[in-house]
Structure formats: C-alpha cells, structure tokens
Amino acid sequence: MPHKTFFAFVMPSLIAMVLFIALPIVSVVVQSLYVAHDRVMVQVENCQPFGGCSTELRVDAAATAELQAEQPLGKFNGLGTYFNRAHLAFDELGVILQTNRGLGDIWNRVLNLPFYKGLIFTLVYCFVVTPLAMALGFGIALAVNALPKVTKGPIIFFSLLPMIITPLVGSLILYWMLSPNGILGATIQHLFNDPTLSLRASPGLTWIALLLYGVWTNGPFSFVVFYAGLQTVPADTLESAMIDGASRWERIRYVIVPHLMPLATFVALVQLMDNFRVFEPIVGFSAEANATSLSWLIFNDLSGDTQQFGSAGATSVLTIIGVVILLSPVLVRTWREFKLKVV
Amino acid sequence: MKHVLMLAVSAAALGLGAGAAYAECGISAGSVRILSNDFEALRTINTTAEECASDTVKVTANATAEHKNIQVPALTINPAEYTVAMVANNSIVPLMNDDLIRPLDDLVAKYGQDLQPSQLVKIDGKVMAIAFMGNGQHLFYRKDVLEKAGVQPPKSYDDVLAAAKAIKDAGIMEYPLAASVKPGWDLAAEFVNDYLGTGAEFFAPGSAELAIDNENGLKVLEVMRAMTQYMDPDYLTFDANEIQKEYEAGNVAIMNEWGSLAGAILDDEGAADGVVENTVLAAAPTIGGGTVPAAALWWDGFTIAKNISDEDAEASFQAMMHGISPDMMMAHKDVATWLIKGYEPGPAAVGVIDNANAGARPYPMQPYMGLLHTALSTELAEFMAGSEDAEQALADVKAAYDVAAKQAGFLQ
Numbered sequence: 001m002p003h004k005t006f007f008a009f010v011m012p013s014l015i016a017m018v019l020f021i022a023l024p025i026v027s028v029v030v031q032s033l034y035v036a037h038d039r040v041m042v043q044v045e046n047c048q049p050f051g052g053c054s055t056e057l058r059v060d061a062a063a064t065a066e067l068q069a070e071q072p073l074g075k076f077n078g079l080g081t082y083f084n085r086a087h088l089a090f091d092e093l094g095v096i097l098q099t100n101r102g103l104g105d106i107w108n109r110v111l112n113l114p115f116y117k118g119l120i121f122t123l124v125y126c127f128v129v130t131p132l133a134m135a136l137g138f139g140i141a142l143a144v145n146a147l148p149k150v151t152k153g154p155i156i157f158f159s160l161l162p163m164i165i166t167p168l169v170g171s172l173i174l175y176w177m178l179s180p181n182g183i184l185g186a187t188i189q190h191l192f193n194d195p196t197l198s199l200r201a202s203p204g205l206t207w208i209a210l211l212l213y214g215v216w217t218n219g220p221f222s223f224v225v226f227y228a229g230l231q232t233v234p235a236d237t238l239e240s241a242m243i244d245g246a247s248r249w250e251r252i253r254y255v256i257v258p259h260l261m262p263l264a265t266f267v268a269l270v271q272l273m274d275n276f277r278v279f280e281p282i283v284g285f286s287a288e289a290n291a292t293s294l295s296w297l298i299f300n301d302l303s304g305d306t307q308q309f310g311s312a313g314a315t316s317v318l319t320i321i322g323v324v325i326l327l328s329p330v331l332v333r334t335w336r337e338f339k340l341k342v343v
Numbered sequence: 344m345k346h347v348l349m350l351a352v353s354a355a356a357l358g359l360g361a362g363a364a365y366a367e368c369g370i371s372a373g374s375v376r377i378l379s380n381d382f383e384a385l386r387t388i389n390t391t392a393e394e395c396a397s398d399t400v401k402v403t404a405n406a407t408a409e410h411k412n413i414q415v416p417a418l419t420i421n422p423a424e425y426t427v428a429m430v431a432n433n434s435i436v437p438l439m440n441d442d443l444i445r446p447l448d449d450l451v452a453k454y455g456q457d458l459q460p461s462q463l464v465k466i467d468g469k470v471m472a473i474a475f476m477g478n479g480q481h482l483f484y485r486k487d488v489l490e491k492a493g494v495q496p497p498k499s500y501d502d503v504l505a506a507a508k509a510i511k512d513a514g515i516m517e518y519p520l521a522a523s524v525k526p527g528w529d530l531a532a533e534f535v536n537d538y539l540g541t542g543a544e545f546f547a548p549g550s551a552e553l554a555i556d557n558e559n560g561l562k563v564l565e566v567m568r569a570m571t572q573y574m575d576p577d578y579l580t581f582d583a584n585e586i587q588k589e590y591e592a593g594n595v596a597i598m599n600e601w602g603s604l605a606g607a608i609l610d611d612e613g614a615a616d617g618v619v620e621n622t623v624l625a626a627a628p629t630i631g632g633g634t635v636p637a638a639a640l641w642w643d644g645f646t647i648a649k650n651i652s653d654e655d656a657e658a659s660f661q662a663m664m665h666g667i668s669p670d671m672m673m674a675h676k677d678v679a680t681w682l683i684k685g686y687e688p689g690p691a692a693v694g695v696i697d698n699a700n701a702g703a704r705p706y707p708m709q710p711y712m713g714l715l716h717t718a719l720s721t722e723l724a725e726f727m728a729g730s731e732d733a734e735q736a737l738a739d740v741k742a743a744y745d746v747a748a749k750q751a752g753f754l755q
Contacts, residue, residue, distance in 0.1 A: 035749070035750045035751075035752065036750060036751045036752035037752050038752045038755060039440075039710070039751070039752045039753055041551075041710075041753075042467075043549065044466060044467035044468075045465070045466075045467060045468060046465070046466050046467070046708060047463070047464065047465040047466075048432070048464050048465075048474070048642060048705055048708070049461050049462060049464070049474045049477065049642045049682055049705075050477065050640040050642065050699055050703070050704075050705040051640070051704055051705040053465075056708065056709055057549065057550075057551070057709060057710065058439065058466065058467065058710060059439065059440045059710045061439070061440065061441065061442030062442065064440075065442065074752075075752070081750065084746045084749075084750075085742050085743070085745075085746050086743065086746045086747070092742075112725070112731070112735070112739065114721065114743070179577070180577065196576055198576045198577050200576075200577045200579070200580050201576040201577055201579070203728070203730070286525060286579070286580040288525075288526040288527060288721070288724060289526045289579045289724040289725070289727065289728045290579075290728065292721075300717070300721060303412065304528070304713065304716065304717040304720070306437065306713040306714050306717065306747075306751060307415075308747060308750055308751065310750050311746075311747070311750055
C-alpha cells in the first residue's frame with residue numbers, strides 16, 4: 001500500500017487518538033506540575049444562625065482572582081507534588097529507612113503512606129486476579145467446547161453474565177450476599193459456627209472477597225477469547241495426537257496451550273491493564289478502610305468539599321507510568337516476535 | 344389552554360396544601376434555576392418555588408446528591424447554569440472562595456419582610472445566604488431497652504458507654520450502639536462532632552495551621568474507639584442511612600443520627616414493633632467533661648449566583664421567598680427543623696432544638712475546613728479498624744492536611 005493511501009486510512013483514528021487520548025494526558029501532566037496560588041486571606045466578621053458572630057479568616061476572592069488572571073495554571077511546583085507525602089513520599093521513606101525496628105516496622109509504616117497502601121493492593125489485585133481469571137476462563141472454554149451443540153448457547157450466555165453486569169452493581173450484589181444477613185455471609189457464619197464472623201470487618205477477608213470478585217468478573221473475558229481461539233485449533237493435529245495415543249490432558253498440554261499462547265499474551269496484556277485500574281469493587285464493597293487502589297486515590301482527591309486537581313493529576317501520571325512498567329515485558333516480547341517474523 | 348394550566352397549577356398548589364397560586368410571588372419576569380441537595384425538605388421548597396412559574400417566569404429545579412460536585416463549575420460560567428444554589432455550612436465555602444455568589448442585602452430589604460434576623464448568614468457584614476432550616480446529629484434512644492437494663496437516659500459519652508455495657512451484660516442486645524463511622528464523609532463528620540464538643544478549636548487562631556494534635560483530639564479518638572466495642576462488627580461499612588435501617592429493625596438501643604432523618608424514623612413505616620413508640624430524641628451527649636453537646640449544628644440555606652442578570656437574581660430571590668414562606672412551613676411542619684417565622688418544633692425536631700439550646704457549636708466555615716474533612720475521612724479509617732494507635736492517626740491527619748493545604752495555597 002502506498003504511504004499516502006495508508007495515511008488517508010489511518011488519519012481519522014490518528015486524529016481521534018490525539019484529541020481524546022494524547023491531549024488529555026498532556027493536560028494532566030501539565031496540571032500535576034502546578035498547585036494553587038497562595039490564597040490571600042482577610043479577617044472578617046462572620047454571623048450564622050447558630051453560634052452568633054465570630055471573627056474568621058476568609059479568602060480575599062478579588063486578590064486571589066488577580067493572581068489567577070496573571071498565571072491561570074496556578075503556582076509552578078515542578079515535581080513537588082510527586083514527591084510529597086500523598087504520592088511518592090521520598091522524605092517519609094527516608095525517615096522510615098533510617099529509624100526503623102526491623103522489616104515488620106518498615107512494612108507497617110510504608111503501608112501507612114496513602115500512595116503505597118493503594119499501590120500494594122493494586123499490584124496484589126493485578127497479579128492474583130489476572131492469572132486466576134485467565135485459568136478460570138480457559139477452564140470454562142474447554143468445558144463449553146466439549147458440550148453438545150444444543151446446550152452451548154444458553155451456557156455461553158450464563159458464563160458471560162459477570163461481564164454484562166455493571167461492575168459497581170456486580171460488586172454491590174456480592175457485597176450484600178456476603179453481609180451477615182445475606183445468603184453467603186450467613187452460610188459462612190453457620191459453617192464456621194461463629195456468629196461474629198464478618199467478611200467486612202477484617203482486612204484479610206475483605207481482600208479475599210475483593211480478589212474473588214475480581215476473578216468472577218474478569219473470567220468471562222478470558223473465556224470468550226479462549227473459546228474463539230479453541231475453534232481455530234487444527235483438527236488434523238488433534239487427530240494425529242489422538243492416534244499417537246495422547247490423553248485429553250496431553251492434547252491440552254502439547255497442542256492446545258501452545259496454539260493459544262499468542263492469544264494468552266494478548267489476554268494477559270488487556271487484563272493487567274484492566275486490573276491495574278481497579279476501582280468499582282472498593283466502592284461497592286465499602287472497603288475503603290481496608291483496601292484502596294490508585295484509581296480510588298484519584299477519585300478521593302476529586303470528590304469531597306474541595307477538589308485537588310494537582311494531586312489527582314500526579315496520581316494519574318504515576319498510574320500511567322505504572323501501566324507502562326507493568327506491560328513492558330509483554331510489549332518487549334511482542335516486539336521481538338514481530339521482528340523475528342519480519343526477518 | 345391557559346385556563347387549564349391555571350387550574351392545574353392551583354390544583355397542585357391546593358394539593359400541596361401551600362394554598363398559594365403563582366400570582367402571589369409577584370414576579371414580573373425572569374428565569375429561576377435551582378440547584379439543591381436531594382432530601383425531602385429541599386424537594387418541598389423546590390416544588391413550592393416552582394409554583395411561581397408563569398408565562399414570563401420560568402422555574403426549574405435540580406435536586407441531586409451530587410450538588411456539591413457541580414455547584415462550582417455550574418456557577419463559574421457566565422451566565423451561570425443555576426441562579427440559586429442551596430448550601431449548608433460547608434458547601435457555601437467553595438462558592439465564597441471563588442466569589443461566585445452575590446450579596447443579598449438589597450433584595451432582603453426589598454422582599455425579605457418575612458425573614459427573621461437569625462436567618463441571615465452574614466459574612467464581612469454582607470448577607471450572603473438565607474438559612475431556612477437547622478440540622479445536626481443527636482441521640483436517638485429506646486426508653487424501653489434502657490428501662491429494662493436499669494439505666495438512666497445518657498447525658499455524656501461516659502453514660503452512653505455505661506448504658507451500652509449494662510444492655511449488653513443484661514443480654515438484651517449484642518450490639519446496642521450505632522454511629523455512622525463509614526470511612527469517608529461520615530467518619531470525618533463524627534470526629535468533627537465530638538471535637539466540637541470538647542470546646543477546642545480546629546485551627547490555630549488566625550491561620551490555617553491545624554491544631555487538633557492535642558489531648559482533646561486523643562480524647563475524641565479514645566471515645567470513638569471505645570464505642571466500637573458495642574457496635575456491630577461491620578460498623579466500618581455503616582453510614583447514616585445504614586444505621587437508620589439497623590435502628591428501625593430494632594437492633595440498636597442508642598445511636599447518634601441526623602435530625603433530618605427523625606421524621607422518617609418516627610413515621611409508621613418500616614420500623615419493627617415497639618421501636619417508634621419507645622424512641623426518644625435528645626441532645627447529643629457531652630464528651631470528656633465538656634458542657635456542650637458533641638455535635639455540629641448545621642443550617643441549610645440558599646444563595647444567589649453572581650454571574651446572572653439582576654432581573655434573574657430578583658426573580659430567583661422572590662421565588663425562593665415563596666419557597667420558604669411561613670405558609671409552606673405551616674403545611675410541612677414535620678419535614679424539618681425550620682428556622683422560619685412562626686415555627687413551633689414538632690416531635691421530630693426535638694433533638695436538633697435540644698442541641699441548639701444546650702449550646703452546640705456550628706460546623707466551622709473556615710475556607711480550609713473542607714481539606715481537613717477530607718484528611719479525616721481517609722486517615723482515621725485505620726484507627727477505627729483498630730490497626731493504628733491514636734497518636735499515629737492524629738499525626739497522619741496532620742500530615743495529610745498539611746500536604747493538601749499547601750497544594751491549595753492555604754499553607755506556605
């Protein structure tokens with residue numbers, strides 16, 4: 001294809017990508033380098049229905065607006081936002097490393113820093129949920145593939161349900177089922193014969209519930225892709241393997257899995273990216289006390305009485321960097337394979 | 344057609360019991376666009392204000408729980424998306440910080456004959472908001488359960504804890520206490536309530552420097568933690584609506600709950616047998632030997648946007664005066680603790696009135712209070728879960744607040 005035709009074809013999507021992906025990212029990066037101007041404060045008399053009058057500080061809106069007009073972006077702060085306690089917290093980490101009482105102490109104190117607390121749960125979620133969800137999806141795909149044709153349709157539909165349900169609603173449903181009045185929560189209490197056992201009270205159990213939810217909701221995606229992949233496994237190879245006396249397990253191990261490997265790379269890539277921005281289950285499970293994630297930190301900065309755009313921007317940029325680091329092994333591998341094919 | 348419309352409007356007005364047709368608003372022309380939080384009292388005011396609609400006056404209202412997130416951008420544009428923003432102690436602050444609302448003195452002089460002086464929220468001598476209802480968290484308790492356990496109605500948090508112990512020891516209830524301590528807005532509000540009860544200030548005088556890292560702060564946290572041993576183990580997932588359900592189900596003997604939910608609790612819907620008739624509303628308990636109820640007093644009021652035409656501002660003010668008229672209040676007495684002229688508190692308002700009479704302090708209106716609220720809402724979670732001690736929790740709150748206040752330009 002001549003270069004000109006090629007560009008004509010991809011130009012619309014290139015423009016869309018620049019407009020909707022590249023520019024917003026640039027804007028977030030720029031925003032994360034700035035903080036608000038120093039507020040000009042004045043003392044004023046303040047009267048309200050309860051408590052009468054008192055003298056308090058107020059923002060001098062006119063003076064602050066003047067500063068704002070001179071420098072609309074705010075005060076340049078460089079990478080200051082990235083290094084403060086709410087983000088990478090280098091100063092705090094330094095203090096922890098200098099004055100600690102062993103590894104356990106370091107661990108506890110690092111977990112006390114909001115960014116690392118969020119990061120650690122995010123990483124655990126990524127690396128536990130992704131392989132388990134892929135294994136679950138692959139298992140379902142193999143099982144469905146072995147079914148007689150009539151039953152396939154309805155079963156595929158039911159297996160896809162977790163993906164169809166909105167994540168927030170899905171997590172709420174599971175959350176209610178796990179409450180002590182819910183069917184799962186009550187059953188667990190009955191099984192362990194402990195009426196005070198509550199999944200929502202302990203950090204460990206909350207993490208397990210969130211991870212299980214993740215596997216449940218991510219399984220169907222792997223299932224769909226692997227099921228499609230199973231339809232492309234060459235029948236000849238499978239038949240010859242059978243003639244050679246390979247068992248079902250050996251056929252899966254030596255024929256199907258190698259055939260689906262490129263697909264698995266793709267699924268892992270998508271799922272890692274997806275899981276790195278875990279957010280809905282934390283809100284749905286009301287798990288903020290026991291588990292936070294990077295996306296939740298961004299949400300927390302932007303909700304509430306005062307929005308902190310610079311701080312949210314810095315967390316967003318760190319999240320993007322995290323995704324790139326996470327995906328680099330897979331990307332490098334794909335690139336190598338691509339080059340091998342070209343040569 | 345016009346007759347039909349008039350008939351419909353009058354019928355609606357009659358049906359609401361407000362007994363006022365649009366002619367009474369006296370607005371010649373203009374557009375009124377109201378943004379408010381979403382609860383019954385505010386919805387009632389919105390509907391009443393909407394009666395002012397006519398051929399030349401357009402009245403629309405958007406009642407949404409997301410109002411805090413949209414009010415600043417919606418009032419920043421010119422002309423503003425909404426002409427009226429309903430606010431409370433805390434949500435007026437972002438509007439003040441960005442200079443988005445107009446002084447109302449001239450409008451009050453012209454149309455405010457029904458207002459009482461206590462309804463005027465004055466900042467730097469200028470009326471910036473008109474308050475119409477009060478709110479706050481206070482005690483709800485079950486007198487039958489307390490009698491059975493042989494304890495007197497609690498006045499202080501020490502009494503509450505003693506009563507909870509007696510109820511638990513008597514085997515009446517496993518988890519007699521409830522409070523809305525879900526990490527987030529609710530948990531921070533609980534801390535603010537209790538800290539106000541100690542009589543101490545949140546900030547060093549005349550600056551944005553945080554001052555809660557002291558024995559008062561420790562005392563508050565100690566009480567908050569002590570309460571949790573008598574709460575359902577899931578307490579960290581309970582917000583105000585959730586404890587209302589638990590209370591109505593008869594699982595709770597004493598709770599600290601919003602006055603604005605009293606009407607819904609005392610009505611004959613949704614409660615287990617014996618809950619409603621045994622419920623007593625009282626001022627919030629005192630804390631640590633303090634003398635005032637450990638609860639913040641809140642007012643709800645309305646403000647008028649700056650970036651709108653004077654005609655719209657005038658129309659909006661008049662429509663809102665109709666919305667919060669004494670007639671509206673008389674027709675909806677039990678919906679809220681009104682600050683409107685002629686109001687006599689009903690059974691659902693007793694708690695908030697008790698708080699106010701006992702000298703409870705208002706929720707602070709400092710421009711940086713929102714940052715402290717956010718810092719409290721996340722940093723106290725681990726303490727409440729029992730995985731952190733009180734000193735560490737207070738140090739974390741201070742660290743988180745300092746970072747946020749520097750970002751926002753309040754601290755250098």
